Amino acid sequence: MHELIRDITLCILFAWGLGLLAHFFRQPLILAYLIAGFFIGPFGMGWVKSQESITVISELGLIFMLFMIGLEIDLKKIVRAGRVILFAAGGQLVGGCVLGIAFFMGIGLAMGGGGFDALYLTIACALSSTVIIVKVLYEKRELDTLPGRITLGVLVLQDIFAILFLAVQPSLANLQVGVILLSVGRVGVLVATALVLSRYVLPRLFHQIARRPELILLGALAWCFLIGEIAEQLHLSREMGSLVAGVSLSTFPYALDVTAKVTTLRDFFITLFFVALGMTIPIPNMSVIGLALVIAAFTVVSRVVTTFAPLYLMKQGLRASLLPALNLAQISEFSLVVIQTGVAAGHIQTQTASAASFAFVVLAVLSTFVIMRSDQITRFAIGPLKRIGLRDLDHGHAHDAGHDDGGHGEARRIVILGFFRAASALLSEIGRQNESLLDQISVVDFNPNVFRTLADRGLHVIYGDISNVDTLVHAGVGKAELIILSVPDSLLKGANNEKLVRHVRALNPTAKIVATADLLSDVEDLYAAGADYVTVTRITDAHELYAVIEAADAGLLEDKRAEIDAQLAERKEVLP
Known part of the structure; x- marks a missing residue:
């Protein structure tokens, strides 16, 4: 016991120290934890030698990580997932598995006879890192964009796929129909038990302790370990049970509260898991490094082939097909979980597992930089893809939009550059107050859903990147009377409002230009660049909120709400 406490102390100290360095150098924290584990482990300085300590630390971390992954899997969202996400995820997973089995067997890795190196690497390579992707997309403010939503949808379905694999994983050495059915049946019993308890028992208990945060936390932990023990008794695994425990709570009324209470504890044990995983990585020889590369x-x-192809075939355009492929191009932390279960079951060689861990590290570093620069990479790639014959949505766009001028005929009086929620609300308002004005408007954007929806409504829309000067020329900016830049800098890619104002002013010296400012300090810069009017969203929001306060003070809040509800009911917006 004293040795275990000492080992945990070393794990936390070195994880924190190297985590600080990773933060300063903008590297993934998981990479720091793996290096910390390698440094203090038996293959490094040898300060942590006890295999029992490493196993206990790793298993605790794994149980908590899978519990939290389960909590974050929203089954309702999966059911509501659009066919684009379902088709993309299905294509990526099925295609990745087919290519993986063929490739890894082709280079001589075992597949059967007690060795399943090829299968485990295939599964590992089919999964992408939720931790890395969500963190970087959040920093880029791209979680709510179309490529961001597609990426997150694929990640959720990848987790479901991993759960199914873990269900049959213990029976791989004796994979028969009866064995598979028995494994699935055990999982069914486990899931049914968890769902029944979480639906009919837990709500009453948690309702009674809702005001006691410490009991909420303790109840969540008790639930996690209870379902884990039930899974163990069903000859599954505690890790599988913890995952099911999390999923069964994901639609629970107190799920958000549970997640908030457990997050700190989760981070602690996830850190221990990756440090313990780093301890198992031996000093690599050339064969391990070669296999990792x-x-x-x-x-x-x-990932690029199996993600890009389904999205492209569903006519999402080159950009919206490439970005999710770039976002997903790494190995998941869940992959390391799968690999470790394979090592524990004797299904995969330690050398292969070490190579997978090194590949994870390599891709974790590279993927962070790639996702941060994905827009530039996509712009660079679109030209060559068009030259080899791939068509983007701008091919024949005039016909699709119900126009035959290709953007070069009669110019629209009003051009809206970029289309997000503000522009969606603007078109709805114009349609409500002066519908004839819609015939004088042209919209330019590269969201395929926006392009198709506006075209179906008979509006003039051009598919293109507004940061590209050629797109601005093609859109008829030079002949427009009023040009509206409706997207704030935080959401623009490849440009900002100030640069766009300068480009537009150079193309059209006489047009009235309306720009959008994120910061108050941007307003004067936009006027200096040539804007005629600058909107600041916070000011209009402040007016609306002040009106709500006045209504509340006058006892008229219900009337104010009824007024807003009536307006919302009339709106027919492109974006929700």
Whole structure:
């Protein structure tokens, strides 16, 4: 016991120290934890030698990580997922598995006879890192964009796929129909038990303790370990049970509260898991490094092929098809979980597992930089893709939009550059107050959903990147009377409002230009660049909120709400 406490102390100290360095150098924290584990582990300085300590630390971390992954899997969202996400995820997973089995067997890795290296690497390479992707997309403010939503949808379905694999994983050595059915049946019993208890028992208990935060936390932990023990008794695994425990709580009324209470504890044990995983990584020889680079290269190539192709075939356009492929091009932390279960079951060689861990590290570093620069990479790639014959949505766009001028005929009086929620609300308001004005408007954007929806409504829309001067010329900016830049800088890619104002002013010296400012300090810069009017969203929001306060003080809040509800009912917006 004293040795275990000492080992945990070393894990936390070195994880914190290297985590600080990773933060300063903008590297993934998981990478720091793996290096910390390697440094203090038996293959590094040898300060932590006890295999029992490493196993206990790793298992605790794994249980908590899977519990939290389960909590974050929203089954309702999966049911409501659009066919684009379902088709993209299905294509990526099925395509990745087919290519993976063929590739890894082709380079001589075992597949059967007690060795399943090829299968485990295939599964590992089919999963992407939720931790890395969500963190970077959040920093880029792209979680709510179309490529961001597609990426997150694919991640959720990847987690479901991993759950199914973990269900049959203990029976791989004796994979028969009866064995598979028995494994699935055990999982069914576990899931049914968890769902029944979480639906009919837990709500009453949690309602009674809702005002006691410490009991909420303790109840969540008790639930996690209870379902884990039930899974163990069903000859599954505690890790599988903790995952099911999380999923069964994901639609629970107190799920958000549970997640908030458990997050700190989760971070602690996840840190321990990755540090313990780092302890198992031996000093690599050339064969391990070579295999790791092969795994990394296959992951990137297969992810681009299997993600881009389904999205492109569903007419999402080159940009919206490429961005999710770039976002997903790494190995998941869940992949390391799958690999470790394979090592524990004797299904995969330690050397192969080490190579997978090194591939994870390599891709974790590279993927962070790639996602941060994905827009530039996409712009660079679209030209060559068009030259080899791939068509973007701008091919024949005039016909699709119900116009035959290709953007070069009669110019629209009003051009809206970029289309997000403000522009969606503007078109709805114009349609409500002066519908004839819609015939004088042209919209330019590269969201395929926006393009198709506006075209179906008979509006003039041009598919293109507004940061590209050629797109501005093609859109008829030079002949427009009023040009509206409706997207704030925080959401623009490849440009900002000030640069766009300068480009537009150079193309059209006489037009009235309306720009959007995120910051108050941007307003004067936009006027200096040539804007005629600058909107500041916070000011209009402040007017609306003040009106709400006045209504509340006068006892008229219900009337104010009824007024807003009536307006919302009349709106027919493109974006929700």
